[in-house]
Amino acid sequence: MSTPILLLNCGSSSIKYQVIDVDTEAVVASGIIQRIGEESGSLDHKLDGETVHVDRGFPNHSRALNYLVRVFSAHGPELDTIRAVGHRTVHGGERFRSTVVIDDEVLEGLRELSPLAPLHNPPGIAGIEAAREALPDVPHVAIFDTAFFATLPREAYTYAIDTETARAHGIRKYGFHGTSHSYVSKKVAEILGRDYAELNQIVCHLGNGASISAIRGGVAVDTSMGLTPLAGLVMGTRSGDVDPGLHAFLGRELGLDLAGVDNLLNKKSGMLGLSGVTDFRDLLELIHDGDEAAELALDVYCHRLLSYIGSYLAVLGRVDVLTFTAGVGENNPVVRAKVVNRLAALGFVLDEQANQARSKDPRVISTPDSPVTVMVVPTNEELAMAREAKAAIS
Structure with missing residues (x-):
């Protein structure tokens, strides 16, 4: 067929x-x-x-x-x-x-x-x-992109702003990269031979755009992106989370209008704003050459990611699997090691050799005795979309 x-x-x-x-x-x-x-x-x-x-x-x-x-x-x-x-x-x-x-x-x-x-x-x-x-x-x-996160509970998607304004204009957390988070979390269960509905997972989609999700028993309960894809983790050119007061500050001090602030935070921030590059291969070369700005950029990137993993540990109560996916997540062992090794006290034990191995296949990169399984699973949003399309026309 x-x-x-x-x-x-x-x-x-x-x-x-x-x-x-x-x-x-x-x-x-x-x-x-x-x-x-x-x-x-x-x-x-x-x-x-x-x-x-x-x-x-x-x-x-x-x-x-x-x-x-x-x-x-x-x-x-x-x-x-x-x-x-x-x-x-x-x-x-x-x-x-x-x-x-x-x-x-x-x-x-x-x-x-x-x-x-x-x-x-x-x-x-x-x-x-x-x-x-x-x-x-x-x-x-x-x-x-937002559909997988339609299951977020109200306390996770509600912003603490005037209720009538939020309701009138649909202002809330929606989340993005949902097709990727859905595909990867299901693939994890398939690879491990576990029931999807029994697994608590944290999925880190780390590409030029980056997001992280908390998935309890196959149901998304939190994610880092919000009303727009600007919120959350540090990204290639996007700032991720900043003080909301930054917008007014930039308007007062730099004379930027809202379009100017939006352009700055979406296109001139993130790894580009911190280090001058967006490709992590270029970033690691700069660090090797002693570039302090590049080293700080990597530290900021990993610190933000760690902060979200920690908060999602608390939200879920128990984590079975932590998975890295997308361009950086799949291909950058340095980022994975910096993050997972900082989580050792919480039950994440990295297999250094497995982490360094080059492969395009899904794989476990934690030790056999690690209380939490750590994986690398290549995403395939197109295949997930094709499956969704077939189901819709059926």
């Missing part, structure tokens, strides 16, 4: 895509369209180990997706085999708590939610509209 699903991740100036056969879990094709809206753009389409590269301008998402249809027709896979199109959708607010098949009513709901994610939802909507126009004969499905 074959169930190919086309998955689209539309950013403001790019479209990443994959075709995954859900039944075999094989990636049939993948690619990216870049610099949409600029004079010079590009498309890279990968199929059967070969890459088709095209340099041309794409004035908007609609034209980009129409051209992608032509590329599929010329090079494969055949679009008439596609069973559904899955769209990564960043913010579902309180309205969309699970994957939904897209219709005009859903699209209108997404437009109403755009103020909650002004950098992410509008390009996603543009991609959905363009894809529905280019591929009108298959169902389109929205998979929400």
